[in-house]
Amino acid sequence: MKGKKILGEERREFILNLLKTSREPLTGSELATRTNVSRQVIVGDITLLKAKNEPIIATSQGYIYMSQPSNFKKFERIIASSHPPEKAEEELLLLVNHGVTVVDVKIEHSVYGDLTASIMVSTPQEVEHFVEKIKTTKASYLSELTEGIHLHTISAPSEETLDKAVEALRENGFLIE
Structure with a gap:
């Protein structure tokens, strides 16, 4: 109709x-x-x-x-991470389960320079949907172009939340320092 x-x-x-x-x-x-x-x-x-x-x-x-109420305070941080493609879901879940939104992924490509893609996942369901879309479309993760090395912009309502998420990445061997 x-x-x-x-x-x-x-x-x-x-x-x-x-x-x-x-x-x-x-x-x-x-x-x-x-x-x-x-x-x-x-x-x-x-x-x-x-x-x-x-x-x-x-x-x-x-x-x-992306508008936010004026009384909403958001903290952001850029983190460097490295892992093979099969660990992408684990990394994203680790972050969102600590109350963090994964805003984007960035890589430095040898030909194109800096490439950034929006991710915008905040919940396990959104991570599942994102990973499923990668699989069903047979798309590649940007980090596959850089042997797993990439940056994420992450945001949260507090610095403490960001600190805990970064520590979890460190403990699980994802963080590059």
Whole structure:
């Protein structure tokens, strides 16, 4: 059943409102269905919204609007890690189980320079979904391009939470120091 297409700026405003009010990531396909356009049109809309400095992040779970209440204090840290691909899920679970959000992964590629990919996982379920998506799409982890060496931006509500997560990485042999 096809509904009426929402056009141009009105559609982008509709998408922005959906993202701002959603408690979960919204996929391009979900947004396409709700606006009666193709997923590719949504990708273009998201690009235009980002060009207007809207804080939208594409994650493996879908698009997220990243505004935070002004009273929300977030602490971030960049950590260096190394492990083979089969240990990626273990590393991510170790972090989220300590109350940390894994924001992204970064590598230094010999040709392309710094490459960063959004991860945005905060729960074991989100880690499971991320790892499953890697497997079903037969994608590679970025760290496979650098023999397992990579950086993560991690965030948490306190420095103490970050410290405990980093210590767990150290104890489990993931941390590069």
